[in-house]
Amino acid sequence: MGKNDFLTPKAIANRIKAKGLQKLRWYCQMCQKQCRDENGFKCHCMSESHQRQMQIFGQNSDRIVDGYSEEFEESFLELMRRSHRFSRVAATVVYNEYIHDRHHVHMNSTKWATLTEFVKYLGRTGKCKVEETPKGWFITYIDRDSETLFKEKMKNKRIKLDMAEEEKQEREIRKQIELAASEQLEATKTESNLADDPARDLNLEAGVKVGFSLASSSTLSNKDNNTSTTTTSKLVFEEADNNNKRKISKENNKTVGNSALEELMREEEKVKEKINRKDYWLCEGIIVKVMSKALAEKGYYKQKGVVRKVIDKYVGEIEMLDNKHVLRVDQDELETVIPQIGGLVRIVNGAYRSSNARLLGVDTDHFCAKVKIEKGIYDGRVLKAIDYEDICKLA
Template sequence: MPKAERGTPKDIANRQKAKGLQKLRWYCQMCEKQCRDENGFKCHIMSESHQRQLLLCAQNPNQFQDKFSKTFLDDFLYLLKRRWGTKRVWNNTVYNEYIMDRDHIHMNATKWLTLSEFTEWLGKEGYAECDYQDGKGWFLAYIDRDPQTLARKKEIEKMMRKQDREEDEQNFKIDMLIKEGKMKEAREEAYLKEQRNRMEAQGDTFIAPVAKKCKFGEEKKTTQIASIEIKSNQKLKVLAKPVRWVQVGAVVKVKSNSIAEFHKQKGFVKEVNGFRAVVQHLKLPKMKVQFHEDDLETVIPQVGREVVIMKGDLAKKTGVLKEIRQKEFCVLVEVKLTEDETTEAFFKFDEVSKKHEKKKKVEELAKIVPIESVINS
């Protein structure tokens, strides 16, 4: 029967019947032809063109099957990636949307017999994360291994880590400013207590300084000043006048590498001349070298050892180390105000240093423990 001319009622009827999906058993994958009924499919099988395609397939059947399987896999994964991304979805939902394309590759032409088998294969090969749910079936989620996507994820993670680090640093700076204020108040109280005891010992009356009260409406200004101080903390440190911190009798560590014998070695301050200090080597007592205080750093001893206060109102005072707080970069020291009075205060690591203890002479040791008894033992 000849084919109907285009535009005729018969041609229009045939086109309307051919719209949408037809039955799978009347589809020829080799010829990519969809028949509407069993009679049409039978006529197609008996046609010369179909016989030629069968002869080509018989020569190398695996080549055609691999080609159809690869095309089916690429189209299925492309739809899964673009439509759902990395979300978890039911495999039947993806397949129903995939077969909506009239020219799609049918699964009976691939090496997979069922959709469940194809889903399991995707999970084994690492294309998707697959899991089985009782009563519903297989679910899958696409694993995106695109280099651009991975690079973008790394950039996002790096940016998030940077933001978290900046927030932690800002919170740490605020905490340190608060602790500095508390430490300053404690030192001021200790200083005032020392002044009061000294004046009472001399018979004078001590008048404590009165703190200035803020007027109504000035609280806002103080908060603004505090915020400006936090933001311009580094600038204030640069503009601040240098203060000499090296004290005689303190143990210090040499950072300068100008002299090999002193590099990263400990010594104690023998003499101070302005911002320079004469340091005597602990292991080589005959070596004495003058260093600038910028080339020196403090030494924190063990808990229970004596320390020297290097900065602040209690400078040159001695005390006993009570506690070391590594996370807060400060130490708790029991400061000796007088022979009978002591107070506790927090200091930064660069505000205290170990006190040099002179070695006891052999004669003094002999008074405590007789040398003859040591030799006999």
């Protein structure tokens, strides 16, 4: 057995002494050797093996540094993906977890001199979301795996298909409304023409009756006077009756038209309500209130936060407004927030789901609100009684 073989007492003693992390300045990345003190590192630097490694490094130093940098970045992001995939965490916490492995790639062998430079590089390249706070640098992993990208694409595709289906239904309903309106106009025109024609016939007949008569002059004059008064009175009453009939027919047509339009609108509302009413309502960019009593000890009970991310439709990553802490809370332990009158809200459930609107009024007795939709295909539509639970304040 050799002097420094694996099972010799010297080798075993060295391994026992080398347990745990040693000082970084006594580590040689090229030889992957950790020295315990300055004297040991000095002896290692004077050794023949180290000199050969340094000659190799001198021949192509940039390539070797880039290789170590890539290896360091890959292993750091792999740790982020495994341990902190959906959370916002301090960069120092991740780095301390990373260097627990004794055989990791040390940062002094990469192109980044400090952890801050490396964190800024991750933010610039879009691999992590980076935030600078008084407590230090915080990073959030951006998941760009093929599986998650495929899921996002499928989700966006489904949303587009749903929007296209809604637009189709909207177009069909509008066509039906236009057809109904045109039919009503034609019906009113024909009724008005029919109402005008009898009056003209009566005028002609009355004129004929008045113009031609066979009798004596005295009787003629009397008859003429009587017939003229009777015909004029008949004409007056008939014209008044016709006018009343026209007014009544127009009012009936208007009421029929309005009722038909209202009926179509109600049908449209029912169809959209059936399609868009879901058992989940969380969406990004809204302000919610935490109602979990389990978080009361930590001071989060009845505190407000912004939904930054929705996980599996029912769980939200909430960034608290007071201290910027990020929590994961189920939607059953959250509550919608109603802004002041005139504020912007997001419709989170029901027929007009995912539309932005402006709050016009609040009915506290019936727990509902009046809103006006802004932007989108329903722009300008006013909803008079929408439940508190179906709207939420926009961040």
